[in-house]
Amino acid sequence: MVKDELLGKQLASYILVESLGQGAFGSVYLGKHFLLSQKPPVAIKVLNTALNSQEEFDRFFQEAVILDELTHPNIMQVLDANLYEGYPFFVAEYAPGGSLRDRLDELNGHPMETGEAVRILQQIGRGLQHAHDMDVVHRDLKPANILFNARGDALLADFGIALQIQKTRRVDEIGTPAYMSPEQFKGKISKKSDQYALGCIAYEIFTGQQIFMADDPYTIGYKHIYEAPIEPHELNPDIPEDIELAVLRALAKERDDRYESVSDFIQALVAATDASAPGMSQPTKPPTPQGQPGNVITGSREQLTRQTQRGERSFIETDPTAAEGRHGRRNEPVTPPAFLKKRASTQTSQHATRTASQLRPIWSTTSGLNQVYYSEPTVENGIVYAGTYNGANQHTMSPRHLRALDLSTGEHLWSHKTQYGIFEAPVVSEGLIYFASGNIEDGGKISALDADTGELYWTVETEDNLKASPIVSNDIVYAYSRHAVYALNAATGQQYWNVTLKAPQQGRPLIANNVVYIATGRGHCYAVDAERGHKLASYADVGRVHAAVPFDEHVVCICSYNEQLYALDMQTGETYWSIPLENAIVDEIEIVNGIAYFTTQGVFGNSTARTRMSAVELASGKQIWNVYLKNEAGATPLVVDGILYLTTRSAELYMFDAHNGKLIQPPLKLPGDRMSRPYVTNSWMIIANNEINAFQLA
Structure with a gap:
């Protein structure tokens, strides 16, 4: 039999619709479910005609059995194995990202x-x-x-x-x-x-x-x-x-x-x-001569800054240690200052105010397209906003949409077609909704629409692929990619400045006291004037910067370095506290009421590197509670009204009492293979996968 003759045939529950290639032992096809159109496509491997001996057939079935036993997020999952007219085949998940x-x-x-x-x-x-x-x-x-x-x-x-x-x-x-x-x-x-x-x-x-x-x-x-x-x-x-x-x-x-x-x-x-190592969660560079990370390098504008006029591009070097500067860290953490203690004394942890019996599904709406998923939703003035993206192929040029739905009923209000996918939550500010969209091959766009009508106000194209949610602060929209940060007028889209990084950015830009803190994968951090893009200071060996918290005229950044989480005063270079980390922090840190909530996950899922969720007092570094989970976290924790919401990569939603870490109800499982970070407001919880789902939290 010529293998191309299999195209259009049904094997098990799947129609072979496309040839994906040939290997030493078989041919691989793209398969789609013959009846259930919403089922994701699969890869189907069929043995070549040359394999006729029992030993060769046994080898094929050995592959299926072994794969079935080797269940792991980084091993292709086998879904089925059988024979078709004497030809052994197996069905596996489809990997659309190529090899x-x-x-x-x-x-x-x-x-x-x-x-x-x-x-x-x-x-x-x-x-x-x-x-x-x-x-x-x-x-x-x-x-x-x-x-x-x-x-x-x-x-x-x-x-x-x-x-x-x-x-x-x-x-x-x-x-x-x-x-x-x-x-x-x-x-x-x-x-x-x-x-x-x-x-x-x-x-x-x-x-x-x-x-x-x-x-x-x-x-x-x-x-x-x-x-x-x-x-x-x-x-x-x-x-x-x-x-x-x-x-x-x-x-x-x-x-x-x-x-x-x-x-x-x-x-x-x-x-x-x-x-x-750009993108690594936790740099492991040997300590500086002072025994601690975080050399603060300051100096004159001539030494530290390449002045830029509005609309010009600034180019940030990636070796701040080459500049003349002073060490800004002490060997040991110092006593937390009065402004930190004062802030801590005014914070009150809230107990959970909802129970499992009060979580009730109200409505849901689907994208209506195979392999099209919704971004994390945003809610403002009774309207739910979410973008769509193609989950199977991020290179796709097929149009996507930003949709607006009535919060109470799920009724469609308006939609705006975009050229590229919208992967993260849109942001609403002063009656406009801002979002970033991008494509790996063709760059990205930053757009602003009227939040009530969906009318386009402005859009700006970039050479960089944009996926992250924009940040809106003081009438400026900040959008960013791995190697660039853009500052735009929120009303007109006029570019104020942009900064290009040699080393890839790690995490999102952090804005506090009119300063933008930009961290790179090389463990360096740059302080940039939020309005003009001028570089104000450079910090070497701080590791990853997770949060920037303003305290009066001070800004304290929460950083991780050499298996330590620590609080660094960006003005004085002093460390206020430092605690050990079991593993690297994933995603971002959620700070609510003076408490920092975060998850850690190690290199190997079958070692001691289980996901751990922690709550730490911001003022002192005191660990309040820790909870271990068997699945990897899928997003940054969300804390609202004393409840911590956490989605996992196994598409489950956990709800914990933010005060003590106790599980409030069994995990919520929705159909599909992914789940967004929820949006919780008043009595509603909105969460997305290939549908937008609304739950009442009465």
């Missing part, structure tokens, strides 16, 4: 950005470590077998030649030569062979080049066994030395010279990212 091979090819021989590289390697490592913990090796780990789902998360795929092992044993040479370990060419394999393959992938990600290349597999095998690779820094002079050392250790010719586990390799990469 790592695709991304590397798009880079055309250039290294991947360090932060993105480490993020992908972390996710691959999580899935691979989980497989190894179940005594399963992959044996064919390569960029083509690493796929990306709609969220952009990496998935390990094609365990078709995976081998369940109790100990190292001889096997046939199965794999892809460019990523095979020396021992694999000799017919031996173990978990450390997968580590070597991951090292080959890391080498290619960080240098843009495969570790060994030749015209035939025998020459490639010889190189893997006997030749040393070109040192990564010769191909990428910007690669940090510690990252290079970590990769080369995973590529050791002898298995015993590699890391004990994939987990150890990934942890070494994370520790080595230091100042070169």
Whole structure:
């Protein structure tokens, strides 16, 4: 049978609608449910005609059984396995984001950005470590077998030649030569062979080049066994030395010279990212000579600022330590000042005021389109606002909408068509609604509409992909991407200033006392005049900045660095308190009534890195309570009326008493594979997935 003849056929409950490609053992098709149009598309793998022996059929079913047992967020989920006219097939989740091979090819021989590289390697490592913990090796780990789902998360795929092992044993040479370990060419394999393959992938990600290349597999095998690779820094002079050392250790010719586990390799990469790891939640750079992070560098305007007129672009350097400055941190936390103590004494924690029996569904409305989801909603003056985006393909150019619905009934009021998806919550201010929309390939837009009618007031195009919610403060709209911050007139859209960052931005800009604090993945922070975009000060080695809280003329930033959470006075450089962190903080910190609420999540889901939600007193750093969850947090916690709302990546909503961390009711589960952060106002809770759902909190 010619495999293309399968197009249009029904296998199990799915119609094969498109060929996605061919591999060593089979062909892969896009499948859609024959009846239920709202079901997400799936990937269906059908064996090639050449596989006729019982051993080959057994291998296919082994793949399905192994995948079914290897349930993990970073391993492609198998949904079904069966036969079609003698052809074995299995059904798996569809990964619309393409493969790592695709991304590397798009880079055309250039290294991947360090932060993105480490993020992908972390996710691959999580899935691979989980497989190894179940005594399963992959044996064919390569960029083509690493796929990306709609969220952009990496998935390990094609365990078709995976081998369940109790100990190292001889096997046939199965794999892809460019990523095979020396021992694999000799017919031996173990978990450390997968580590070597991951090292080959890391080498290619960080240098843009495969570790060994030749015209035939025998020459490639010889190189893997006997030749040393070109040192990564010769191909990428910007690669940090510690990252290079970590990769080369995973590529050791002898298995015993590699890391004990994939987990150890990934942890070494994370520790080595230091100042070169944009997007990492928790820099691990060695302490400054004073023993603490946070060197505040100040100076004259001539030293610290490239003056910009309104409408000009400012270019921020990424090495503030090169400027002349003073150290602004003491070795030990100082006694909290009076203004902090005063603020703490006026805060009162609220007990939860609602119960499970008072959570009642009222209405819901769907986007009506397959794989189209709603952003986090916003509510203002009895109107619910939410944008839509394509969950299967963020590159799509198909139109999306910002919708306005009546809060009480869900009745459609108006909609505004956008060229790109709206991924995060719109913002309402002074009768206008602002939102950012973007596309990975074509840039983004910032737009303002009349909140009552949906009439367009203005829109500004940018070269950068915009996904995050804009920030509105003092009649200025701030929009931002990974490498830029824009300040626009809220009424007209006129650009006041924009700042370009060499290092990717980490988190969102934070505004306090007419200063914008911009943190980068290299652990640096810049203070920028909110009106003119002038750089006022630079801060080195502060780590990640999660929140900026004004106290009279002071601004205290809550930062994390070297497994510590601490409060830093941005004027004096003093640390008021510091507490240890079990793992890295994810998403943002919610601060309500003088209490900071946040979640932490480590590298490996099957280790001690379970999600932990914490409440900490802002004035003193005193930990009020901690709660552990088995699922990863999906958004920043929300605290309203003494209730903490938290969504997870498993599409569940938890409600806790914000005072003591006690669970108020069993988790709310909605249909679908994702759930937005809720919006809670008065007696209503609005939450979105592929529907907007309204609940009454009477």
